[in-house]
Amino acid sequence: MKKNYKQSSISKTFPFPVKKIKLSDIDWEIDKEFTTLILKKCKLPDLEKFVPEQVGFAIYAYEKTSEASLFIPLNNLDKFPIYFNFEKNGLKIRTSKPHFKVFLYELSTKKIIATTTDLILVNKNELTSNLPLYPGDIGNRIATVKFNDDGPFLLVSKNFKTKSGEPVYYQRMVTVLRENPTFTCGFFPIILDEIFKKAYENRKDTKWAKSWIKFANELVKGCFSEKEKLDTDDQEFESKLYELTNAWIRKNNFDIKLYEELIGGNYE
Known part of the structure; x- marks a missing residue:
């Protein structure tokens, strides 16, 4: 009972x-x-x-x-x-x-x-994920990044509706988020920039930030050297963010997938 x-x-x-x-x-x-x-x-x-x-x-x-x-x-x-x-x-x-x-x-x-x-x-099996996903009450935004003491996480819309009022369910939104190359090449670089910036600013204080800095150095070897002190608002840091997101896109072949989708859709 x-x-x-x-x-x-x-x-x-x-x-x-x-x-x-x-x-x-x-x-x-x-x-x-x-x-x-x-x-x-x-x-x-x-x-x-x-x-x-x-x-x-x-x-x-x-x-x-x-x-x-x-x-x-x-x-x-x-x-x-x-x-x-x-x-x-x-x-x-x-x-x-x-x-x-x-x-x-x-x-x-x-x-x-x-x-x-x-x-x-x-x-x-997702406990150790650097960026867990959850359904969120965020309307017709597909996803948004949030931060707490554990680090960043993504809220994916659970109440997205079309103009005619038809719901697009959470699991469909997750599929778009993970697989649609337009989204992975457009949305993710923006949130990765935000995450890497916050991680760099908190790299000495929080476990999650250290994990993201390690990930950055795996994507681009020596990207954030311990000996180098960077200003997160200057052009040099911005250039490093571009390097990181480009490396992430190439690693996951999202650029190739986007190209194939554009060619297949006759967008030339």
Whole structure:
């Protein structure tokens, strides 16, 4: 039997020590519509003094202005996968990066017994992505880049509509974003410029910025030397940004794909 509790009534009663649910012990994915978390595996830690009848299992997802939760008594947790429709349960992804966690709690006191860390709400194999994608409430903009403490992320429109009012669904927008050469050669260089600039400005302070600087030096060897101090507003830095986006386009053959599309469409 699934139950709903106020997440706040549990999260504020945090006992110590709390056992860790390791990242290696869980596996999950997000459905294509980005409405449901599918928990495929979760190896639970030894509960020691607790018996299953005393323990609840929970998944909690949240972003800046909304949250969703699923609670199941542990003795009713008989098999995986578990399907958690976070959208129907209240999570509204608007313009902030969503997260989730899995935890166990004592039913009588609501105290947390074991928990994962707070994880970014993306497919597990995308956790290490430098630029994760999420559906966003951004109307007829296909996508926009946002930043938080974890670094940049892309919001892709979930409510795009044609002039006649027909919706263009999120997954279609993602396909356009990733595969349409006009978009990859036009939109991405602009956002890459913004990301590399912010990364350079924060390269000594944040993990995400260091990761992007490393990526830049892989695209163009020695692009951002530690010995060189650049002014992000001068022409030399702008030239480096052009080098980087050109290298990125060539690496992914987007220039060839764009040329083929233009020729195929008789745009000469």
